[in-house]
Structure formats: C-alpha cells, structure tokens
Amino acid sequence: MKHLNIIITGKVQGVGFRETTKIIANQMMVTGFVRNEKDGSVYIEAEGENVFLEEFVNWCHEGPDRSRVENVAVSDGEVKNYRNFEILRK
Numbered sequence: 001m002k003h004l005n006i007i008i009t010g011k012v013q014g015v016g017f018r019e020t021t022k023i024i025a026n027q028m029m030v031t032g033f034v035r036n037e038k039d040g041s042v043y044i045e046a047e048g049e050n051v052f053l054e055e056f057v058n059w060c061h062e063g064p065d066r067s068r069v070e071n072v073a074v075s076d077g078e079v080k081n082y083r084n085f086e087i088l089r090k
Contacts, residue, residue, distance in 0.1 A: 002053055003032075003077040006044040008060055012068030017042050018087045020064035029054045029058075031082035035090065047082050 008017075013036050021034045021044065030048040037043050045085045046056055 001047060001049055001079050001081075003079045004044075004046045004053055004057065005075045005077045006046060006057065006060055007037075007061070007073040008042045008044070008069055008071070009014045009040070009073075010063075011066075011068040012042045012063060013040055015063050015066035017067050021060075022087055024059050024084050025056065025085035028056050030056050032080075032083070032086050033088045035088035045080070045082070046085075047078065047079060 018034045018036065024044065025032070028048065030046050032047050034042060035036050036043045044060070046053060057074055058073065060072050062068055067089040
C-alpha cells in the first residue's frame, strides 16, 4: 500500500475532471479523494498498490476529454487507509 499526493494544473476545472477521476479510481481500486483548489488546480490523495497507482498517475497526465493537463506533480505521503474514493467539495 502506498500514498500519493497529486497536484494537476492546466484546464482541469469545469471539465468533469473530479467525476471522471472518481470513476477511474474505482476501476483501478484506488482510494482517497479529489478536490478543486482555489488556484484552478486539482488536488488528489490516492492510495493503493503500486501497479494501480502507476496506471492512475498515467491517466492523470491525460485527464478527461475536455481537460488540458499541463503539469502533474506527484509526491509520496503517509498512508491514511481511505475506505473509498470521494469527491470533496469545499
């Protein structure tokens, strides 16, 4: 089990990014959350097995059809044992 903090910048708000991320995370057995940030980025905390997280991060570089991902910053974090994957709304 591994924990990743992911910050995605570009045209990533208002394009269904959070909803699609939840679908992809559920398909890949990744837990955690996704939320929009005030600076226009998307922040994700993701947990799962390395092989699934690798695929998940690869997807983050693409995003949903209407998005335009410019940068994906990934850092390791402390495992929090999330039970599912949620969309957080501030």
